[in-house]
Amino acid sequence: xxxxxxxxxxRVFATSILFTLGIGFVLSLVYLYTQKVHPHKLxxxxxxxxxxxxxxxxxxxxRLIASLQGSMASTINDxxxxxxxxxxxxxxxxxxxxxxxxxxxxxxxTSCHDEGGYFPRLETYEDIAPLASPDSGVDVKRLAQTTxxxxxxxxLLFYILGxxxxxxxxxxxxxxxxxAVPFVAIVWxxxxxxxxxxxxxxxxxxxxxxALMSLGFALQWFLTFYDVWWKAPKAEVHSIWGE
Numbered sequence: 001x002x003x004x005x006x007x008x009x010x011r012v013f014a015t016s017i018l019f020t021l022g023i024g025f026v027l028s029l030v031y032l033y034t035q036k037v038h039p040h041k042l043x044x045x046x047x048x049x050x051x052x053x054x055x056x057x058x059x060x061x062x063r064l065i066a067s068l069q070g071s072m073a074s075t076i077n078d079x080x081x082x083x084x085x086x087x088x089x090x091x092x093x094x095x096x097x098x099x100x101x102x103x104x105x106x107x108x109x110t111s112c113h114d115e116g117g118y119f120p121r122l123e124t125y126e127d128i129a130p131l132a133s134p135d136s137g138v139d140v141k142r143l144a145q146t147t148x149x150x151x152x153x154x155x156l157l158f159y160i161l162g163x164x165x166x167x168x169x170x171x172x173x174x175x176x177x178x179x180a181v182p183f184v185a186i187v188w189x190x191x192x193x194x195x196x197x198x199x200x201x202x203x204x205x206x207x208x209x210x211a212l213m214s215l216g217f218a219l220q221w222f223l224t225f226y227d228v229w230w231k232a233p234k235a236e237v238h239s240i241w242g243e
Contacts, residue, residue, distance in 0.1 A: 003167045003228050011228050014164050018225055021161055025217055032210075039070040048207055052200035055193055057137030062088040064131035076108055092132025097125045137197060147190055158182040158217070165220040168227035178223075181216035185209050 040050025113122035162179040189209025195202030
């Protein structure tokens with residue numbers, strides 16, 4: 001039985017799931033824009049260029065400076081940035097760290113980058129010194145962790161959405177293609193994280209994968225919602241479980 005021919009309570013239940021997934025997906029796009037795209041845009045970088053810097057890095061620039069110009073830009077002011085930059089330009093030594101730089105780290109960084117927190121610890125010179133070296137992009141350990149989380153989490157989202165979409169009355173070939181698109185996009189997108197880590201030219205593939213995933217989500221969402229509430233139902237009304 002299709003969703004449109006199901007009882008009202010089942011259709012309301014399905015719609016509630018659709019709106020929850022839709023809000024969550026839109027907010028994830030907002031997060032990606034504010035944390036991954038906008039900071040690089042402020043530096044005059046394009047979307048592809050900014051993604052390449054995130055995964056491959058900027059070999060000519062310390063990781064600390066790249067972060068402070070990117071996702072961490074909102075946490076400091078211009079004067080603070082110049083202090084950090086002067087320290088890294090001077091070689092990022094322990095002697096130069098003591099005093100002003102150390103005070104800035106304690107004031108601006110340790111509230112999030114503390115012992116046992118989600119973010120890497122930045123409480124001592126030994127913690128922050130590696131960041132004064134050239135930016136090599138996201139480290140392999142963190143990339144592997146992110147890959148693991150996304151490969152398990154994203155398919156679950158599209159499994160739920162797809163389970164609703166296949167219950168619509170759209171043509172089977174259309175449904176077969178659209179339910180597969182997001183899963184192909186997920187694999188493509190994550191594969192290009194690793195490709196971009198090795199070669200910045202792979203960043204365009206990440207943009208393509210993200211766009212394909214978003215398109216697949218949007219089409220399934222709107223076509224499901226349309227079928228449930230606007231498409232004319234058959235005369236009979238059944239429970240989705242065939243009662």
